[in-house]
Amino acid sequence: MTRRRSRGKQPQSYRFGEEYSFLDEDGSGASGTQTPNLREDAQDDGDDFMPDAHEEEPNDDLDDDLEGDVIEDEDDEEAEENFDEDDEVPDPRSARHISATDIEFVQEPSTPTHSRGKSNIPGDTVSPITPRRRRGSRARIVDGEKLRSRGVADFSKIGGQEIRLKDLFGPSNEDLIPIFSTRDHWIKQETLPLKEPGGLRRSFFEYPGVRDKEIKALRTWYKDDGRAAFATQQEIRILSAGDGKPYMNTAGLKSLNVLVGPVDTPQVVSLEKGSRINIAEPFKESKCRQGWLFNLGARIQEAQWAPNEDSSTQYLAIAVEQLPPGRQPKPLEQPQAPAFTPTKPYPASIQIWSFEATDDGGLDTSQEPGLQLVICTDWGAPKQFRWSPLEATDAELSKDGDSVHVGFLAGIWSDGRVRVLDIWIPKSSVKPTDPLYLHYSRAAFDVALPHTVPSCLHWLSAASLSVGTAAGTLAIWTLSRPETFASKAASDPNPRPWFCMQLADTYILTIASAWPSLPQYMSISVADGFSRIFDLRSPRLDTAASIRGRTLCLTQAWHEQTQSFTMPDEHYILKHNTIRRYYHNLYSMRSESPITRVATSPVHPGVLIGGAEGNVEASNPVGRITNYKTVPWQQKWFVHEWRRPVDELMVKPAATGEDVEMVGSGPVAEPPGATTANATAPAAPGVTSNKVPQSVLSQPLVRITEGYKATQPGIQHSIVSKKPTNPETGKGITVFEEQSAITALAWNPNLKYGTWAVAGMGSGLLRVEDIGV
Incomplete structure (x- = not known):
């Protein structure tokens, strides 16, 4: 059942026992007096600020319900009358240009909201987002605290790569030029850094002169x-x-x-x-x-x-x-x-x-x-x-x-x-x-x-x-x-x-x-x-x-x-x-x-x-x-x-004291300092020895391999593993x-x-x- 179809139905508490019955949201419990009551209407759901997952999906079956849901409270009407559309509103989503005092109030955008089905492509400046309830009314301020936005609520539904970059880095040209310059400057670098001229440089996001000023100070x-x-x-x-x-x-x-x-x-x-x-x-x-x-x-x-x-x-x-x-104590021995x-x-x-x-x-x-x-x-x-x-x-x-x-x-x-x-x-x-x-x-x-x-x-x-x-x-x-x-x-x-x-x-x-x-x-x-x-x-x-x-x-x-x-x-x-x-x-x-x-x-x-x-x-x-x-x-x-x-391996490759053959046909050099008793016998002329000396097997060994090619493994493979599983274990x-x-x-x-x-x-x-x- 979607959130809209569940409106008007009171959810019951997931807790058990009569001692927790007052937590049921039926309006008669004691829990209503413990926190500020933001709802004067029984049709409000319990999450006024969560974005609606189905808000952009047209559904003819819900048209009648939506028309009856948009009812504004008296306080919201008064707030709308006092709102001045000519006020300059800072963009709460632009983290590069905002200060702590610029986002005390989150106000309504002065431009009208685009209706569903029409184009909603922003320009160089993006209007700030005002938290709204799904019924259409503004969310009210509680206990005098100012509402604040944590950033862009969601990616824009309509638009291409340009709109996505504006959501990620900012709506103005000052925000987008550094990321475009970064992309174009290092477009040839796929994995390892390049030694060509210009391959190393400071970030395009640094403001000119800031580093020199900090060094001087x-x-x-x-x-x-x-x-x-x-x-x-x-x-x-x-x-x-x-x-x-x-x-x-x-x-x-x-x-x-x-x-x-x-x-x-x-x-x-x-x-x-x-x-x-x-x-x-x-x-x-x-x-x-x-x-x-x-x-x-x-x-x-x-x-x-x-x-x-x-x-x-x-x-x-x-x-x-x-x-x-x-002596070092074991993990369970430490008090x-x-x-x-x-x-x-x-x-x-x-x-x-x-x-x-x-x-x-x-x-x-x-x-x-x-x-x-x-x-x-x-x-x-x-x-x-x-x-x-x-x-x-x-x-x-x-x-x-x-x-x-x-x-x-x-x-x-x-x-x-x-x-x-x-x-x-x-x-x-x-x-x-x-x-x-x-x-x-x-x-x-x-x-x-x-x-x-x-x-x-x-x-x-x-x-x-x-x-x-x-x-x-x-x-x-x-x-x-x-x-x-x-x-x-x-x-x-x-x-x-x-x-x-x-x-x-x-x-x-x-x-x-x-x-x-x-x-x-x-x-x-x-x-x-x-x-x-x-x-x-x-x-x-x-x-x-x-x-x-x-x-x-x-x-x-x-x-x-x-x-x-x-x-x-x-x-x-x-x-x-x-x-x-x-x-x-x-x-x-x-x-x-x-x-x-x-x-x-x-x-x-x-x-x-x-x-x-x-x-x-x-x-x-x-x-x-x-x-x-x-x-x-x-x-x-x-x-x-x-x-x-x-000798300490869980699965031993051969009996203790015997030489073990390596996987491959290449010879292995004897480490310096090895005695002749531990070394293997010399191979016959024309025959390559592929035996590992016992002096190497009895000590820890590190193998370092390099020279790998660049690959494109993708991202999804790690989340959905394709390895076979045993249904019993x-x-x-x-x-x-x-x-x-x-x-x-x-x-x-x-x-x-x-x-x-x-x-x-x-x-x-x-x-x-x-x-x-």
Whole structure:
């Protein structure tokens, strides 16, 4: 029964028992006095603001009912008389031009509404939407609160691609020109970024001069006040190599066997902890591969590029999973939830690696990458960190004497505190091959949130830092404010945030900001399944929620080129939630496993997704967002697979102690250091050996495959699975090895080096490569 045919019939309560009978909407229950009564007519339905699904469908059977339903109340008639059609009405759907004071009232459009069946194509300006009941009367204001619109109610029923773009990005030419320029400029980029002239550039949505103005303000503050504040508050001392080694201890294996190279002739390479190889070595044609593969010993917790536009040296901050010393309790043995409670302090570190670039912006593999700095702390393990998106020093000040300024690094440590470190790399006491160990015993910005622990953080601008908590609160600090840096002798060393509000009822998982084009908007994903967008100018009123997901959203990124927040959903699909239609999902990529990481770039529209299966895929979603009939292209950067020792497998391929034949006819190189007792006997002349040595079978093995072609997998296949199911057991769920997952993913944000990407894996491997084509 449709909503219109159900009018006039009172729904009964779904609750059972006489004790809940007063909830039945018969007009006699006590529930009518608990909330404001918006209905003076018994024919009103219970949802005045929901759009009618059948409103645009002509139905001759309902004509008589509709004629009798349009009855306006006396209050509505008075409101209509007082309404002035000449008043200038701001467009509540245009998020780029509206402020918090512009949408206090939602008024009626001055132009008459088109009747059903006639053309309803808007022009350059779109009339604002007034919430109406389905009977035709205006919805009245309750308790003096102003009605607010959360954006465009629905896509226009009549019109083509132009009308759809106006619904997504705005009705005026100022809103549409940037997206048209973005589409036409990167129309040749299907998946991986292009190295041709103009392939890398800033977003068309950025206003001219805004970035330069923000950089100037940041550098002026840092030169006048900021550098002295950090130097006074931070306590740093240099450690010797022997004293710094305990801060880099991990629980991983001393070496790891990696199967790399062509599929028909793979090679097994034994990577010691802390070592690296050039990814082009196992291949005959090495000119098209520029990158490095590291073995850091344990799960890669985080990897982020530092902003450095003016130098050919690029810095990468890496955090490896480090556990407290002693026996680690099993999950059910822990008396408290580790996600909601801080840990005791213990030694840990963050590594700063440097990579050299060529003159054309490529990754220079002729020069070895170097571990420049090890940030040693006793604050527990670093769980998450982010660099400030802009450089606080210019080219002259950044190389002050023998020191190089890297930037501001904000992080969350497992002791439950948020800190911001000012990173300088002194070179006077550093040898070219040895790293420098700097111990930070105190940070200039050190905050502990009361009654909860921080769960995520994100820079809203070059100097403003936002922190989400396990209790659902959000706090924002700005470094340039005078009250941010408290003195050592202050009674309360915690600087108070200028913004602190309860934005969710439970754990905030991720935060993303629409900086640089729309810095006032921010998005959070919550453990209740919803993602929410807020306007910081009016966070309680200007907010909207996305479609509820059935899984936790553990990663989120702002895609500047489509003005949308990208995040995964439960169908292993990457969805885009635009500013004007945040509550509507636009899908662009799909994966065959849960998406664990998403990375976007500010200098090109390429998106990287990493899955629990170990695959990293790239795509350009601009064509899909601007024209939803477009089937997007996807291309795998590489696939990472980890397997445990053969003896620990649930299904063993052969009896223990026997050699196992590989699938394929290519030879496998013996890893360095293997003894002759473990090696297989030499093959006869003219015969290729395809036996796997026992030394490889008894240890964990990682296989990395690459060289995949671009494909168009589509979107629908992931939702409606075509895999056969067993009616007795139901649908199967694939469980992947934890070490196979992609745990860190990031693009280089600097303009000249935007084709560089980094991917960290659960096995402890880290891949840094220039993947531009």
